[in-house]
Amino acid sequence: MSIMLKVIQYLRDPHSNKIKKLKKEYQELDELSNIAVEIGDVAAYRSLQKEMRDVYFDYLTAIVVDALYNIVPHVLIIWLISIKFKTVTIPIIKYETSVFAAYMVGYLSFMLGRWMFNYIKPKLCAKTDIVGLAGLQKIK
Known part of the structure; x- marks a missing residue:
């Protein structure tokens, strides 16, 4: 039963583990960057900032892909409904809307x-x- 729940959780939110990992990695790099500033190590700071940018863009990419996974079912539902019905009439006020x-x-x-x-x-x-x-x- 727990395997089934894990499969359902993965299908529901496939990128959550990757997003959490990237966020944690970014926070760790930010802490190291702050330490490099405190001790005055410019080379380490620049290196950490470059790595932080790479991790941040990976994080943003994972969030955008996750958002697309969340919006695709809604687009498909709207598309399937719009094949049959072009407009919907609100019964009480007799108003047609898309x-x-x-x-x-x-x-x-x-x-x-x-x-x-x-x-x-x-x-x-x-x-x-x-x-x-x-x-x-x-x-x-």
Whole structure:
């Protein structure tokens, strides 16, 4: 079962380990660079700054690739929906909007609702003794 969870985690966020490693390496180089400044070693400082630039650009590249991995499923979903429907009609006010706008509003509403739920859940669990209601668990 744990192998399955590792596979799912990797597919969900394939570059997280690389990003963490590069960030840690950059922080270590920054600390060494500060030490080189304190002791006045100009050659070591320049060498560390060059290596920091290389690590930083690798870090930025990994973040951009990770962002592309996160946005591709949304682009595919919008594309598949737009093949069938060119516009979406909002039923209450009879207003037509593009599939992209409707998807963005729906996605932002979902993210806002999830954020609000995660914000309210600990407060609700702390005030009540209800355990198991809608997946809520008491925080210890």
